[in-house]
Structures are given as structure tokens and as C-alpha cells.
Amino acid sequence: MKKVKLKIPATVANLVCGFDILGMAVNEPYDEMEIRLLETPEIIIKHTDSFGLPEEPSKNVAGVVLSKIQEHFNLKNGFEVIIHKHIKPGSGLGSSAASAAGAAVGANIVLGNLMSKDEMVHFAMFGEELASGVRHADNIAPCIYGGITLVKSTDPIDIIPLNAPNLFVAAVHPQVEVKTSDSRQILKKNITLKSAVEQWGNIAGLVAGIEKNDFALIGRSLNDVIIEPVRSILIPRFDEIKSKSLQLGALGGGISGSGPSIFMLAEKKETAEKIAELMKTIYDEIKIDNFVYISKINPAGIEIIEEPKLD
Amino acid sequence: MKKVKLKIPATVANLVCGFDILGMAVNEPYDEMEIRLLETPEIIIKHTDSFGLPEEPSKNVAGVVLSKIQEHFNLKNGFEVIIHKHIKPGSGLGSSAASAAGAAVGANIVLGNLMSKDEMVHFAMFGEELASGVRHADNIAPCIYGGITLVKSTDPIDIIPLNAPNLFVAAVHPQVEVKTSDSRQILKKNITLKSAVEQWGNIAGLVAGIEKNDFALIGRSLNDVIIEPVRSILIPRFDEIKSKSLQLGALGGGISGSGPSIFMLAEKKETAEKIAELMKTIYDEIKIDNFVYISKINPAGIEIIEEPKLD
Structure with a gap:
């Protein structure tokens, strides 16, 4: 066994x-x-x-x-x-x-x-x-x-x-309920070809940036013109957190999954720490309980903590 | 001078x-x-x-x-x-x-x-x-x-x-007129989010394949669910050329620019040659003048043939 x-x-x-x-x-x-x-x-x-x-x-x-x-x-x-x-x-x-x-x-x-x-x-x-x-x-x-x-x-x-770029992640989970079903229903079924082309330029840039370890390119490509403008209205203070994080030096970021968590990528740990502090301050101000996390991109996935053994 | x-x-x-x-x-x-x-x-x-x-x-x-x-x-x-x-x-x-x-x-x-x-x-x-x-x-x-x-x-x-993958290109220019303006007007202004998501999966796969030199991934990603189904109707025998090229071993391909040329990518020169022959045969059969080209992806862009000099 x-x-x-x-x-x-x-x-x-x-x-x-x-x-x-x-x-x-x-x-x-x-x-x-x-x-x-x-x-x-x-x-x-x-x-x-x-x-x-x-x-x-x-x-x-x-x-x-x-x-x-x-x-x-x-x-x-x-x-x-x-x-x-x-x-x-x-x-x-x-x-x-x-x-x-x-x-x-x-x-x-x-x-x-x-x-x-x-x-x-x-x-x-x-x-x-x-x-x-x-x-x-x-x-x-x-x-x-x-x-x-x-x-x-x-x-x-x-x-x-x-690739797993050597980047830091600041994330905040504000304790508000966003149902995945709501978050999906709010999306429009049709989009313009023009916005789709802009989006695929960003996707291509993001994948190229990830593969080339080009952090500036990753930053320029972290831009969602289709989903985020719609879904972010379900997350209090999203725009403020995003714009202030960018001012603090975030490469970019957005909604994690279908929310309500928000994440930002940064090259330096200190930047990620400042962003996490900002996130906490903003939600504390409006009395929304929140959890913040600072970490790196995990390159390995699930890890074994204790080796399997016969017992 | x-x-x-x-x-x-x-x-x-x-x-x-x-x-x-x-x-x-x-x-x-x-x-x-x-x-x-x-x-x-x-x-x-x-x-x-x-x-x-x-x-x-x-x-x-x-x-x-x-x-x-x-x-x-x-x-x-x-x-x-x-x-x-x-x-x-x-x-x-x-x-x-x-x-x-x-x-x-x-x-x-x-x-x-x-x-x-x-x-x-x-x-x-x-x-x-x-x-x-x-x-x-x-x-x-x-x-x-x-x-x-x-x-x-x-x-x-x-x-x-x-990256410039080490691939061969077979292309055919059938002598039919496709006006860029027609080719653009025929496109729908709106597309479904579902098809856009499929398309950006392919784009992300294509860019990753190009950067990783993963030819199989390039092949799986050379799939256009939005533009090609609409524009290809302006190009005689497009579907036949594409499907037979894939049977001959093409990684994939499609319309060059807004047409009427068609291109296919292949790992081996012999495959590209067979595809070019196929293209020629199909257009010859229906009496459409055509030019075929076999070459490699050009990694360098414009080249100097004769060095600049004072004269």
C-alpha cells in the first residue's frame, strides 16, 4: 500500500x-x-x-x-x-x-x-x-x-x-461573491472582428513574450479588450487597483479566472509587495475582507512533499 | 553618390x-x-x-x-x-x-x-x-x-x-482577380466569441510552435475558423487544393494575404514539390493560368546583392 x-x-x-x-x-x-x-x-x-x-x-x-x-x-x-x-x-x-x-x-x-x-x-x-x-x-x-x-x-x-517566466505575482481575493455563472452570462455572445484582431495581436505578443522571456513585451501584451471591460464591473474597485498597480510598476494583470480575485505580474519582489499592500489598503478602506498573496510563477506544478513509500 | x-x-x-x-x-x-x-x-x-x-x-x-x-x-x-x-x-x-x-x-x-x-x-x-x-x-x-x-x-x-522555422513553402498564384476591397467587404463585422476563442487558441499555438520550432504544433495550429471559410469562396478550387495538400503531407496553409494566391508549408522539399505540382495540375485542368513557387521561409528579409560604393 x-x-x-x-x-x-x-x-x-x-x-x-x-x-x-x-x-x-x-x-x-x-x-x-x-x-x-x-x-x-x-x-x-x-x-x-x-x-x-x-x-x-x-x-x-x-x-x-x-x-x-x-x-x-x-x-x-x-x-x-x-x-x-x-x-x-x-x-x-x-x-x-x-x-x-x-x-x-x-x-x-x-x-x-x-x-x-x-x-x-x-x-x-x-x-x-x-x-x-x-x-x-x-x-x-x-x-x-x-x-x-x-x-x-x-x-x-x-x-x-x-515557459515559466521568472516573475512575481501579487494577488488579492476580496471577499465578495462572483458566481461563475453570472460571470459567464454577462459576456456578449458576439464581438466585433476589429476587437478580436486586437485581442489576437495581444495573445500572439503574450505567447511570444513568454517564450522569449521578454518582460516588456509581456507587459505590452497584457491587455484584454473583450472580457475584462465587461467582467470587471462585478469586482469593486477593479479599475483603481489596476491603474495604481501599473503606476507602481506592474507589468500588467487582470481578473483571475472569473474573479473576484485580481492578480498583477511584476519583475521585482518589492514591486509585488507594494502592489499587494495597495490591494489590501483599497479593500480595507471600503471594508471588504480580503486576502493578499505574493509569490512567484510556479514552474513545476504539483509537487510531492512526502515521497510515496510502502507502509 | x-x-x-x-x-x-x-x-x-x-x-x-x-x-x-x-x-x-x-x-x-x-x-x-x-x-x-x-x-x-x-x-x-x-x-x-x-x-x-x-x-x-x-x-x-x-x-x-x-x-x-x-x-x-x-x-x-x-x-x-x-x-x-x-x-x-x-x-x-x-x-x-x-x-x-x-x-x-x-x-x-x-x-x-x-x-x-x-x-x-x-x-x-x-x-x-x-x-x-x-x-x-x-x-x-x-x-x-x-x-x-x-x-x-x-x-x-x-x-x-x-523565429523563422526551417520549412518549405509551396505557393500558387492562379490568374484570377480578387480585389482586396471585395476580399475585405466580404468579411463579417461581427463574429461569435466562441469562434474568436477557438481562433486565439490557434494563434497562441502557432506562435508557440514557431518559437519552439515544433512543426507538429505549427501544423495543428494552422487553422482559421473565421476568415478563410468566407474568403476562400472567392478562390476557385481552394478547398480541393487545401485538402489534397494536407493529404500529401503539408503541415497546413491557406490564403496568402487576401488572395488569390494559396500557400502551403511543408517540412520536406519533396513534399513542397509534390504540392506545387498538385496546385499546377488542378488549375491547368480548369484552364486557369497559374504560377507556382517552391522556396523556403526567408529568414533575413531584404538583402543587398551589390554592395553600396562610391562611383
Whole structure:
């Protein structure tokens, strides 16, 4: 019987102009997950956090992923999972993806590396489907691959790991509720070709900047003319935080996932720290509880904290 | 007094999914241009080809570019230009851009390198404006920079030279007229967000593939769901040429510029040769005169054939 303990990074999906295709893993916050292979077929989920997430396997993101893996490989074994969740559900920082990806990666390790990364993505997407109703890999892909990933397609799964630029990330999670469904419904179904062309210029620039490690180009390309102008109205003080962050030296940034978290990229740690302070001050002023995070882009994705061993 | 002789590559703009932003220089066909600095302020343009292009400087693409340079730098000198044009006007292979970019680069050399590449692009765009009514740099940028270029913006000029993958290009110019204005009017002003997202996944994949030299990824990304389905109806047998080229091993391809030329990329010269033969056969069958070209992506842009010298 094997077990493993994992550190699972938060992720920023919809990377500014990269709506629905680009995501990024960050070092903070992160979840921890212990997963143990059982001789018997039960799936047991325990949360040590106090977010009140369901522990019944069929209603739990990790549980659903493990059931699918169990079914697919005709396993006689089950899994016991203990989740220490620190990434707040509903933050827009990939909380459900962390549970889903952690379960897939953890299962793969205790089962002796049966799966490719793309297969793990495949199974983890069942968890996202439970959480949001949509089989998407925007957060799962960077969580598993690390760095910045392009999800070119989910059917078939076609994920392109990009470079992980040596940049700092400042993020704030203001405690306001933005429902993913609202955040999606607010988007217009049609856009002008003119704005689409501007957006794809930015996407091409962003990908080139990431691959070339050209931070100035990344900065010039972090510009979303389509989604952000619409969605940002759901996030209090978004425009002020963004413009002041740029004044402080941020390369750029925007909404994390579908919000309400906001992230900014910076070349220097001190800049990221100043931005985080700014974010905190702005939300404190209007009495919105908030959490700020300063970290680097996570190049490796999910990491093993304790090596798997026989016990 | 100085003179120079240049070799100026044809260019493929609107690189499949990269409508209005990505262009590529190719080795064949190419124009030649001789440019000589005069002591007197005239601008003299001569064409040795028989395309019937106007030689009056104010109506000639190269002439307009040289006038703007003369004006900007308050020159007492003029220029004599002899153009040996081989890139057919109206082919969609950047014929006007070759004249415009050649004039800017040639002037820069005989004037002793006054200008940056982006300044040359700036002046060359006046030539494109004369030719098409639009100040665009889709063809000028790869012509001057070589390889594949991203035109992120023309105001201000923001051009990102990308890698030049070691690939072969087969192209065909069927002798049918496709007016750029028709080709533009036929496009829908609005598109669905869904198709835009698919397109930017392809653009991101294409740029990543180009930068990583990942030919399979380039192939998977050469897919245009927005422009090509509309514009290709103006080009006889487009669908047949494309599907059969892919069967022969093309990585992908599409309309060059706004047509009517079609290009395909291939890893091997033999594949490009087979594709060119296919293109020729198909147009011969339906009695449409055609020219086919096989070459490599041109990594260097405009080249000096004869060094500038005092005479």
C-alpha cells in the first residue's frame, strides 16, 4: 500500500487576453493533499479545512475524479484522501482544480505512474465538471504541468506547456461573491472582428513574450479588450487597483479566472509587495475582507512533499 | 553618390489564423531594385518589368515612400530607382510591399543608415497606403525583418520578429482577380466569441510552435475558423487544393494575404514539390493560368546583392 503527500498550487486562468486558453500556476496559495491507496474499494474523503465542502465522494471534486480513475482501470483498490485546503473556494484561484488535479496526480503516484499528464488532465476535468458544470482545463493544465500553459483544445486534449517566466505575482481575493455563472452570462455572445484582431495581436505578443522571456513585451501584451471591460464591473474597485498597480510598476494583470480575485505580474519582489499592500489598503478602506498573496510563477506544478513509500 | 542593388522577398500576410497580425517572408518570388542617391532632388522611377505600373513618383509605391523620406529628412538629394519586378501585382504575395519596403531599405543604405527598422516600416507604409488605401504593415514587416513577424500594432509601430522555422513553402498564384476591397467587404463585422476563442487558441499555438520550432504544433495550429471559410469562396478550387495538400503531407496553409494566391508549408522539399505540382495540375485542368513557387521561409528579409560604393 502506498501513500503520498502533495503540495498543489493555486492557478490563474483566463490570463488577461488569454480568455479560456491561457493559465498559470503560482506558488501561493496552495493546498495540501494526502492520498493513500486502500486494499478495499472505498473512497474516503476528509477535509481538515473549514470550508464546509461535501465529503461524500460523489459530491466531492476529488472523490469524483478518483471514482472515474477507479472505474476506468477496473481497480479493486480504493483511496483515502485527506485534503488540507488553503485555496478558498469561489476565489477564482483554481480551488476546485487543485482538488481535481491533486486527486489525479496523487492517484497516479500511488498506482505506480499509470498515466500521462494528459490522461491526468482528462480525469481531473470530471472534477471541474462537478464544480462548475463545464469540463474545462484552464486551471487543471497549469496545476499539473506548472508554469504557463496553453489549452489549445480539450477534445482532444491538446495542452502546450509554455515557459515559466521568472516573475512575481501579487494577488488579492476580496471577499465578495462572483458566481461563475453570472460571470459567464454577462459576456456578449458576439464581438466585433476589429476587437478580436486586437485581442489576437495581444495573445500572439503574450505567447511570444513568454517564450522569449521578454518582460516588456509581456507587459505590452497584457491587455484584454473583450472580457475584462465587461467582467470587471462585478469586482469593486477593479479599475483603481489596476491603474495604481501599473503606476507602481506592474507589468500588467487582470481578473483571475472569473474573479473576484485580481492578480498583477511584476519583475521585482518589492514591486509585488507594494502592489499587494495597495490591494489590501483599497479593500480595507471600503471594508471588504480580503486576502493578499505574493509569490512567484510556479514552474513545476504539483509537487510531492512526502515521497510515496510502502507502509 | 552611392547606389545599391537589393533582392526583395515576396511575403505571405494573414498567416492562416493570424489575420492582420502575422506575416512571413519567402525566398521565391522576389523583386530586384537598384537605387542610387542623386545630387539633385528629382525622384526618378523606372520599371524594367511589363506590369504597366505608373512611374510617376506620386503614383508609384516606391516613389511615394522616397518622397516622404526626402521630406522628413529635408534632403537636397533625390533618388533614381530601377525596379525589376517579378512579384506580380494583385497576387496576394506582397508585390506593393516589396516596392515600398525596398525603397525604404534602399534609401536608408544610400543615405548611410539613418533609420531603424521600425522607421523604415513607418515610411514604407505610405507606399501600402497608396496601393491599397490602408496603412498596414502585414507584408512590409516580414519583408524588412525577414522570417515571421507579428505586427502587434502600427500606431505606434510595434513589430515582434519571431523565429523563422526551417520549412518549405509551396505557393500558387492562379490568374484570377480578387480585389482586396471585395476580399475585405466580404468579411463579417461581427463574429461569435466562441469562434474568436477557438481562433486565439490557434494563434497562441502557432506562435508557440514557431518559437519552439515544433512543426507538429505549427501544423495543428494552422487553422482559421473565421476568415478563410468566407474568403476562400472567392478562390476557385481552394478547398480541393487545401485538402489534397494536407493529404500529401503539408503541415497546413491557406490564403496568402487576401488572395488569390494559396500557400502551403511543408517540412520536406519533396513534399513542397509534390504540392506545387498538385496546385499546377488542378488549375491547368480548369484552364486557369497559374504560377507556382517552391522556396523556403526567408529568414533575413531584404538583402543587398551589390554592395553600396562610391562611383
